Amino acid sequence: MTSQTEETQAQAQASDATEGRVYDVAGQDWDAMVSTVLDADEERLVINMGPQHPSTHGVLRLVLTLDGETVTEARTVIGYLHTGIEKNMEFRTWTQGVTFVTRMDYLSPIFNETAYCLAVEKLLGITDRIPARAEAIRVMMMELTRISSHLMAIGTYGMELGATTPFLFGLREREMVLDVMEYITGLRMNMAYIRPGGVSVDLPAGAMDKVAELLKEMPKRIKDMRKILDANPVYTRRTKDIAYLDLTGCMALGITGPMLRAAGLPWDLRKSQPYCGYETYDFEVPTEESCDVYGRYLVRVAEMEESLKIIEQALERLAGPLKAGPVMIEDKKIGWPAQLALGPDGLGNSPNHIAHIMGSSMEALIHHFKLVTEGFRVPAGQVYASVESPRGELGAHVVSDGGTRPYRVHFRDPSFTNLQAVPATCEGGMIADVISAVASIDPVMGGVDR
Amino acid sequence: MTDNLPQHTPAPQDEPIARTGMFGVTGTGDTSGYGRLVVRRAPQLDTPRPYGGYFDELVDGLGEDLVTRVVVDRGELTLHVARERLVEAMRKLRDDPALRFELSLGVSGVHYPEETGEELRAVYHLCSITHNRRVRVEVAAPDSDRHIPSTVSVYPTHDWHERETYDFFGIIFDGHPALTRIEMPDDWDGHPQRKDYPLGGIPVEYRGAEIPAPDQRRSYA
Numbered sequence: 001m002t003s004q005t006e007e008t009q010a011q012a013q014a015s016d017a018t019e020g021r022v023y024d025v026a027g028q029d030w031d032a033m034v035s036t037v038l039d040a041d042e043e044r045l046v047i048n049m050g051p052q053h054p055s056t057h058g059v060l061r062l063v064l065t066l067d068g069e070t071v072t073e074a075r076t077v078i079g080y081l082h083t084g085i086e087k088n089m090e091f092r093t094w095t096q097g098v099t100f101v102t103r104m105d106y107l108s109p110i111f112n113e114t115a116y117c118l119a120v121e122k123l124l125g126i127t128d129r130i131p132a133r134a135e136a137i138r139v140m141m142m143e144l145t146r147i148s149s150h151l152m153a154i155g156t157y158g159m160e161l162g163a164t165t166p167f168l169f170g171l172r173e174r175e176m177v178l179d180v181m182e183y184i185t186g187l188r189m190n191m192a193y194i195r196p197g198g199v200s201v202d203l204p205a206g207a208m209d210k211v212a213e214l215l216k217e218m219p220k221r222i223k224d225m226r227k228i229l230d231a232n233p234v235y236t237r238r239t240k241d242i243a244y245l246d247l248t249g250c251m252a253l254g255i256t257g258p259m260l261r262a263a264g265l266p267w268d269l270r271k272s273q274p275y276c277g278y279e280t281y282d283f284e285v286p287t288e289e290s291c292d293v294y295g296r297y298l299v300r301v302a303e304m305e306e307s308l309k310i311i312e313q314a315l316e317r318l319a320g321p322l323k324a325g326p327v328m329i330e331d332k333k334i335g336w337p338a339q340l341a342l343g344p345d346g347l348g349n350s351p352n353h354i355a356h357i358m359g360s361s362m363e364a365l366i367h368h369f370k371l372v373t374e375g376f377r378v379p380a381g382q383v384y385a386s387v388e389s390p391r392g393e394l395g396a397h398v399v400s401d402g403g404t405r406p407y408r409v410h411f412r413d414p415s416f417t418n419l420q421a422v423p424a425t426c427e428g429g430m431i432a433d434v435i436s437a438v439a440s441i442d443p444v445m446g447g448v449d450r
Numbered sequence: 451m452t453d454n455l456p457q458h459t460p461a462p463q464d465e466p467i468a469r470t471g472m473f474g475v476t477g478t479g480d481t482s483g484y485g486r487l488v489v490r491r492a493p494q495l496d497t498p499r500p501y502g503g504y505f506d507e508l509v510d511g512l513g514e515d516l517v518t519r520v521v522v523d524r525g526e527l528t529l530h531v532a533r534e535r536l537v538e539a540m541r542k543l544r545d546d547p548a549l550r551f552e553l554s555l556g557v558s559g560v561h562y563p564e565e566t567g568e569e570l571r572a573v574y575h576l577c578s579i580t581h582n583r584r585v586r587v588e589v590a591a592p593d594s595d596r597h598i599p600s601t602v603s604v605y606p607t608h609d610w611h612e613r614e615t616y617d618f619f620g621i622i623f624d625g626h627p628a629l630t631r632i633e634m635p636d637d638w639d640g641h642p643q644r645k646d647y648p649l650g651g652i653p654v655e656y657r658g659a660e661i662p663a664p665d666q667r668r669s670y671a
Contacts, residue, residue: 082633087642091649122524251552254607265579272582380492381523384575384586386555397558397573401468403489408643410558412575417556420610449633 044072049434051080057156057438058445062422066431074426074434076419081449089409093375094120095336097406099192101396104411105447106189107152110145111389112447113194114138116409118275119385119398120196123378126329133318133325134198135276140211140314141184141193142276142387143307147218148177149390150300153442154225157297160439161238166229173221180210186347198328201340201347203318211315215308222304229297239294243425243437246291253424254417257392258303259441262288262295269388281310293440303390334376337368375404391415391442413447465490468564491564497522504583511548512539528586533598536589540604543576543585551576551585556611557601559619561644569593570621574601574608591621600626618643 050061059080065073085104089097101116102109121127155170178188184207185191185200193200229235245255247263260267268285270278286302288295328335337357341350357365380402386395392414399408418441425437468491497520500506505527509520512529516539519530531539543551555575562569568590576585591598600623602608612623613632620641623629631638640647654661 079631079633079635084642087649125524252606254554254556254605256553267579272579273584374487381495382528382560382573382586383524383526384555384584393555393577395555395575397575399560401489402492403469404487408558408560410573412555412558416610416614417607420607 051077057443060419060438060443060445060448062434062438064426064431064434069431071426071429071431071434074423076422078416078419078445078448081445083450085450086409086411089406091405093405094196094378095375097409098195099190101409101411102190102192103446104450105389105391105394105413105415105444107444107446108145108149108390108394109190110138110141110194111387111394112411113192114142114276115385115387115389115394115396115411116398117194117196118387119383119396120378122383122385123381123398123400124196124334124376125379126197126331126334129329129331131198131326131329132277133202133322134327136314136317136322137199137203137327138194138276139278139281140311140318141181141199143310143314144177144180144211144214146307146390147304148174148181150304151177153390153439154229154297154300157239157293157436157439158229158235160435161235163235166225169221169225169228173218173225176214176217176221180207180214183207183210195328195336197331197335198326200336202327208315208319211311215312215315218308219305222301222308226301230301236294238433238436239297239440240290240292242293242429242433243440244291245421245425249421249424253420255392255421257388257390257414257418258296258299259418259421260392261286262299263291264289269386269393273386275385275387281313283307283309293436296440300390332367333371336371337364377402377404378406386412389414391444391447392418411447411450413450415441415443415445415447419443419448465493467491495521495523501527504581508549508583508585511546512542516542526584526586528588530588530590533589533591536587537599537601537604539587540574540601543587544604549578550580551578551583553577553579554605554607557608557615558611559615559621559643561619563593563645565590567592570596570619572598572615572621572623596620597622597624599624600629602626617641620644 045066047064047066048061049064051059061077061080063075063077064071083103085100089100092100097116097120098113101112104112118127121130151170151174155167155174158164158166158170181191182188184203185193245253245259245263247260247265249255250260250263250265256267264287266285266287269275270283271285283306286299286306288298328339338349338353340347357368378400380400382397382399384395384397386393388394393412394414395412397408397410397412398406401407421441422438425441426434429437468489501509501520501522505520505522508527509517509529516531516535517529518532521528521530529539543549553576555577558573558575560571560573562571570591570593572589572591574587574589576587578584589598598621600608600612602612602623603625609627610632612626613629615621616623616626616629617631617633618641630636634642640652
């Protein structure tokens with residue numbers, strides 16, 4: 001062990017490379033290193049931030065070249081969370097794909113599911129036959145997820161800039177949303193709730209009251225968040241005019257979502273290319289002109305307030321005109337034969353359905369078995385379906401060869417594309433602002449690496 | 451075989467069989483029922499005019515000579531472009547005031563091993579914010595010559611997307627500023643999203659120890 005330490009220290013000594021004298025350090029005596037570097041006149045320092053750094057949002061690695069405290073070069077290294085989801089999906093049925101995509105961007109699972117299901121439905125040609133109640137539930141769930149995702153984004157903003165209160169506020173409020181999610185779907189995250197053809201299960205009794213309760217409480221909580229951050233001098237000094245990226249930069253780099261809207265362009269797919277009936281909801285697309293971290297924060301908070309409006313309207317419809325009705329397509333070749341129900345041993349097929357397939361109809365049993373194990377066929381072709389996720393345009397490019405499992409699924413994840421803005425927003429700035437720049441991009445590595 | 455098709459889809463034509471069974475495995479005594487699944491190869495689409503909607507105007511604006519094949523399917527327009535003219539076509543799609551596809555949503559790859567001569571595809575999804583339109587551009591490269599010109603000079607956002615497609619499919623984007631792997635480790639062998647690459651069973655070396663494929667880890671005999 002001792003000899004190995006000596007060896008490491010020996011390596012830590014200076015060595016000559018093409019770019020000049022290079023000092024390599026990794027966790028040994030810093031005093032010795034600092035004194036050697038002080039003797040030299042070079043001041044360029046390359047530091048490695050991550051992949052296990054709390055403020056890099058998961059396993060993001062940044063390689064920063066510093067001149068003093070100024071970042072002269074920022075490189076982003078990703079791939080630490082690559083799990084081969086897209087490849088795995090090619091070996092499962094179309095319905096099972098939902099269980100995979102929900103794990104991509106784990107802070108906004110419902111959006112991944114919806115983008116994927118919209119693509120599969122487009123391939124099947126059943127987009128117009130999705131029950132209205134299922135669409136309203138999808139909209140409500142998506143907007144709830146948007147709130148929980150933005151709360152996380154804003155909370156971590158605060159924490160990474162050194163303030164723990166916004167983080168605690170953010171997580172506490174997010175927990176309220178996740179409780180509602182758990183009540184409706186059975187899971188807090190990765191719920192595989194949206195399925196091709198509709199949603200997996202209808203709203204349970206009491207869910208509407210839970211959402212209504214949330215709607216009553218949340219505006220106050222968002223106001224609290226605004227009170228603590230909007231005009232906070234410590235916060236504004238660390239966010240205003242930081243990580244500037246204008247509209248031209250956004251367009252060139254393919255940036256969408258709050259970053260684009262903070263550059264002044266009201267581009268929101270819910271308005272411009274509506275899906276799931278968003279054209280029938282009344283809401284605004286908040287924008288800011290400042291192109292900086294603070295602007296992105298303001299856009300996110302305003303979006304949460306707009307989301308509350310949408311949830312309220314969805315709730316009215318679910319309580320009024322769409323009070324009852326199917327939540328899964330009527331086509332028996334696509335929609336699963338039974339709704340889930342809570343039995344004495346947990347959530348599963350309803351006792352009535354079990355009695356039907358086990359006791360009275362052999363054909364129903366065969367149908368159930370085939371649909372669940374083999375799945376349905378999807379006619380050959382390729383489609384692209386996209387939704388406005390909390391981070392920007394989330395697109396699913398889905399190819400079918402006519403079989404019972406996807407031929408190829410590619411997700412255009414907004415975090416992946418938006419992360420390319422790191423050099424553009426960080427280079428030339430201070431190292432402390434790198435943290436705030438990355439936080440304002442709000443990348444989720446599960447979505448970046450998939 | 452048709453009993454599991456959704457109600458509205460037409461019966462498949464007599465195309466050659468692409469694969470049988472769920473995963474192409476034969477002779478295992480599979481009693482699950484998957485063994486009798488047959489997937490036929492989809493016919494190649496080539497949509498004649500009129501394409502409908504803004505599609506005609508778009509193809510006219512781009513110029514028919516740039517497009518080798520037009521496919522209109524499920525309300526989406528796909529333009530097949532020869533790889534030699536890809537950069538020219540992309541630049542025109544971006545800059546022509548009548549087209550103005552300012553926003554690219556990246557590159558996606560697809561591998562069709564049966565389609566000899568155009569096995570590897572790079573698929574680009576473009577969006578015009580000015581006209582609120584979408585188009586898909588598809589470029590093919592044969593497996594024996596996996597080169598497609600890079601479009602980073604037109605859409606800088608393609609930087610990472612082309613690296614990803616290279617990483618997963620082995621398509622070499624000529625002229626890319628730094629075409630390296632992005633998701634897989636730098637010294638990885640093979641390109642995982644290709645159809646000839648298995649899902650599991652790749653022996654992975656971890657700190658000098660080799661981890662065998664899952665089906666070879668333990669003997670159940």
